[in-house]
Amino acid sequence: MNRPGRWIKANLFGSPVNTVLTVLALALLWQTVPPFLDWALFSASWGGGSPESCRQAGGACWTLLAERHRLMLFGLYPYDQHWRPLLAMALFVALLAASSHRRCWRPWLALAWGALIVVASLLMWGGVAGLVPVETAQWGGLPLTLVIAVLAIVVAFPFSILLALGRRSELPVIKAVSVGYIELVRGLPLVSLLFMASVMFPLFLPEGVTIEKALRALVGMTLFTAAYLAEAVRGGLQAIPKGQFEAADALGLSYWQTMRLIILPQALRLVIPPIVGQFITCFKDTSLVTIVGLYDLLAATKAALNDPAWRPFFVEGYLAAALVYFCFCFFMSRYSQWLEREVAKGTR
Amino acid sequence: MKLIPAMAAAALVAGSVLAQPAHAGATLDAVKAKGFLQCGVNLGLYGFSAPDAKGNWAGLDVDVCRAVAAAVFGDASKVKYTPLSAQQRLPALQSGEIDLLARNTTWTLTRDTANGLDFTTPSYFDGQGFMVSKKLGLKSVKELNGATVCVLPGTTTEQNLSDFFRANKMSFKPVVIEKNEELNSAFFSGRCDALSSDASQLAGIRAGQASNPEDWVILPELISKEPLAPAVRQGDPQWADLVRWSQFAMVYAEEKGVTSKSVAEAAKSPDPDLQRLLGVTAGNGKAMGVDEKWAYNIIAQVGNYGESFERNVGKDSNLKLSRGLNALYTNGGLMYAMPPR
Numbered sequence: 001m002n003r004p005g006r007w008i009k010a011n012l013f014g015s016p017v018n019t020v021l022t023v024l025a026l027a028l029l030w031q032t033v034p035p036f037l038d039w040a041l042f043s044a045s046w047g048g049g050s051p052e053s054c055r056q057a058g059g060a061c062w063t064l065l066a067e068r069h070r071l072m073l074f075g076l077y078p079y080d081q082h083w084r085p086l087l088a089m090a091l092f093v094a095l096l097a098a099s100s101h102r103r104c105w106r107p108w109l110a111l112a113w114g115a116l117i118v119v120a121s122l123l124m125w126g127g128v129a130g131l132v133p134v135e136t137a138q139w140g141g142l143p144l145t146l147v148i149a150v151l152a153i154v155v156a157f158p159f160s161i162l163l164a165l166g167r168r169s170e171l172p173v174i175k176a177v178s179v180g181y182i183e184l185v186r187g188l189p190l191v192s193l194l195f196m197a198s199v200m201f202p203l204f205l206p207e208g209v210t211i212e213k214a215l216r217a218l219v220g221m222t223l224f225t226a227a228y229l230a231e232a233v234r235g236g237l238q239a240i241p242k243g244q245f246e247a248a249d250a251l252g253l254s255y256w257q258t259m260r261l262i263i264l265p266q267a268l269r270l271v272i273p274p275i276v277g278q279f280i281t282c283f284k285d286t287s288l289v290t291i292v293g294l295y296d297l298l299a300a301t302k303a304a305l306n307d308p309a310w311r312p313f314f315v316e317g318y319l320a321a322a323l324v325y326f327c328f329c330f331f332m333s334r335y336s337q338w339l340e341r342e343v344a345k346g347t348r
Numbered sequence: 349m350k351l352i353p354a355m356a357a358a359a360l361v362a363g364s365v366l367a368q369p370a371h372a373g374a375t376l377d378a379v380k381a382k383g384f385l386q387c388g389v390n391l392g393l394y395g396f397s398a399p400d401a402k403g404n405w406a407g408l409d410v411d412v413c414r415a416v417a418a419a420v421f422g423d424a425s426k427v428k429y430t431p432l433s434a435q436q437r438l439p440a441l442q443s444g445e446i447d448l449l450a451r452n453t454t455w456t457l458t459r460d461t462a463n464g465l466d467f468t469t470p471s472y473f474d475g476q477g478f479m480v481s482k483k484l485g486l487k488s489v490k491e492l493n494g495a496t497v498c499v500l501p502g503t504t505t506e507q508n509l510s511d512f513f514r515a516n517k518m519s520f521k522p523v524v525i526e527k528n529e530e531l532n533s534a535f536f537s538g539r540c541d542a543l544s545s546d547a548s549q550l551a552g553i554r555a556g557q558a559s560n561p562e563d564w565v566i567l568p569e570l571i572s573k574e575p576l577a578p579a580v581r582q583g584d585p586q587w588a589d590l591v592r593w594s595q596f597a598m599v600y601a602e603e604k605g606v607t608s609k610s611v612a613e614a615a616k617s618p619d620p621d622l623q624r625l626l627g628v629t630a631g632n633g634k635a636m637g638v639d640e641k642w643a644y645n646i647i648a649q650v651g652n653y654g655e656s657f658e659r660n661v662g663k664d665s666n667l668k669l670s671r672g673l674n675a676l677y678t679n680g681g682l683m684y685a686m687p688p689r
Contacts, residue, residue: 071403079402137428140403199436202443210445213430293391293431295399303399306392308556309666314529 051309061313065320068304072320075140075295075303081132085143088120092146100335102342120147136214140295142324144214148296149283152221156282157275159222160229165259167234178230185227190285194220198292217289225282232274236267269343276336280329297321375580375587376420376637379447384426387413388446391431394552395661395669396452396472396576405429409450411656412471412578414649415594416448419642424649438463441581448591450578454504459579466584467577468592472661473673473682475570476508477547479554482565484541489569493518498531498540500524508572509544532557546574552667590636593688597643600625600685601652603676608651611644625688632688643688653683 012022043059047066054061065072074082095116098104124143127133139147166178185193197220202210240263248258268275290299301321305314379385389397389409397407405427414424430446441449442464452474453459455467478497480486489512499506501524513520523540525531532553535543543550547570554561578595580588601607604622606614615626623629626644633640650656657674661667675681 068401071399071401074403076399076403079404137430195435199439202445203439205443290391291433291436293433293436295431299391303392304401306394306398307666308394308552311529311553311556 051313054313061316064304064310064313064316068310068317069320071141071304072297072301072317073141075144075300076138077140077143078132078134078138081126081134084123084126084131084134085139085141088123089143089146091116091120092150096331100338136212139214141300142297144289144294145283145286145297148214148218148221148286148289151218152225152282152286153279156222156225156229159226161233161264163226163230164233164237167230168237182227182230185223186231190220190224191288191291193224194288194292196220213292213294217292217294221282221285221289224285225278228281229275229278232271232278233267235274236269236271237263239270240267269340272336272340272343276332276339280332283328283332284325297324375447375584376590379420383421384428385413385417385420385448386430386446387416387427388430388432388437388440388449388451389413390451391433393452395548395665395667397429397431397450406660408472408656408660409452409576409578411598411650411660412450412591412595413448415598415646416591418645418649419590419594419597419636419638422639422641422645424645438465441465441579444581447587448578448580452576453579454573455575455577455579464582465579466582466588467579468588469595470575470577470682471595472548472576474546474548474574474576475673476505476544476572476574477550477570478542478544478567479535479550479564480542480567481538482563486565486567489567489571490516490518492520492542494520495541496521496523496539498523498525498535498543500528500531500545501526504572505545512571547672548661548667548669551669555666555668586637590638593636594642594646595653596685597625597646597688598650598653598656599676599683600688601643601647602654602683603678603685606647606652607655608648611647615644621687621689 011018013019039059041059043057045054045057045059045061045063047053048063049067050063051061054063070079070082074085077085095112098112099109122128123131124139124147125134125136163178163182166174167182169175169178194217197216198213201216205211244262244266245258248262253261286296287298289296290302295303298321301317305311305317310317387410389405389407392398393407395407397405397409400406410427410429413427413429417426418424420426430440432440432446432449432451437449437451437453438459440446449465450471452472453467454474455470459465460467478489478492480492486492497509497520499509499522506522506524509520509522523534525534532543534540536558543553545553547566550566554564554566558564578591580591601611604614604619604625606622606626611626614622615628617623620629624632626647627633627640627642630640633642636642639645651659654676657671658664661669662671671679671681673682675683677684
């Protein structure tokens, strides 16, 4: 027998139990895969421009995406200005790709990220170089999801390191504040935090003074993410042997020098998996900003399904949104694994 | 998620205490000064307020916002929309975040008094109804004894349902499902005998989600009153008047047969009622604190009530609702405009 034949015999039909399981699995696949392919591909409607063509086709209604993808991707952003968030996202993805090459880890990369934030904000906000101003209340869809997730992560990360250091500090006030903050925020669900930010908070402002919703949501997300990240970072700090601190003291390094040069590089490397896990959670949690009345990717998808004519095809809409979320989360997950291997090279 | 309603209630109490009675005319002055109307709408309720395929707001409630903007600025597009969830809507109005709440809100005694709102006049008369399969051969809701009823949880819909069955000494089995889509597909797959929701919603669900809309009937009786009305903050009667008369102007225009297309022609009419409405004879605008052509601008840019109805929820929309209670009083409905003189 040839090699694949041997492999099949050994692994799939090696014993009576294995044979039964193999047959059952094949039967299950036969029952599910062809109907799914039929629904998703062969009977699907790909165009036609109206819900009627979907009803006739009987399969998946990809026409929905053809007709409504711009509302799903960009929410309430003015229709004829969609190229601006699109360009901002393209720049973001390009820089993200560049950042995942070690060759590009040079000082210019930090500058490039700074420049990206400025350029992307100007593109989104407008008001310069002949661009029509667009206020944040009109931002929506994938750009809004990315803006909130990226800014929350970028701001929360340094904040969380300070909190983690504060929690292990020997200064009682700093320690108490850090512990109090972390425990308070971790004791609240994110939904209620966002709800407080959006509903309770404006009642205490003087009449006429309002803070933009996107900012409120962003602050809520940042505070929340920072508390969880701080605990992940603290885990790393605790894993560093005491000898490292003592050695740093013996060299006469100050507290900040010890942390920056000795402790944090080792500690953060240890906690890459939980930190990236928290980043992924943060990215997905952005879908909760819908309760503040912002149209993130998921809320914009819902808005696209609002018309009763399209409503029957919600499965297709949510599948598309799920695919977008998956792409970003999967990228983060793979990137973290690669990063772990890269930074561990020195210790092998 | 019992926490959110509880927090919303707390926010409401706080809001009632903190909301200071604005001095008369303050809202109109503030709106004029900032140059746009901040209008609270639904996050997405097709026909009432929802973004269309291009992300522009459209709907019956949105048209109220547009009408007020047309009256104040002569430009119906000077509106900024604040999409609000059910819990957010009342605090948003109390805190001054929005100037006008046009978010399919039922006019009730509690909201009008204790919650510090001031309703203007109903823009849509809705009510809770039932949809059943035609195969069951039901003619009346009184025949639903012992039925399994699909309903969304935590809304007044669920409360009305049990009140109705208790009052009529009938029994029912609720099937409570949180998500609209799941609820509707459960109903159409035969999980329940009846689906209960606002009549305006039932029509849309039938039109959009039934494989054959002809197989389902909406029973004629409505078991609750849901007069949906725009609301403003209590304590500024001038602003409430302005919103109320903007709505009346649209209904009055329909009564008089004036449409967005014929309004220019109508302004030349010798009819003194029309001359007063359209600002040919001055006086109304000054009394309200806006331009004399306020009603002319509303009708030209938004249309009369009938046009707005048909465009958003009626035969030109995907809901295909009939006028029913929302027909003019001359056609057996409840829409009756006070005379603008």
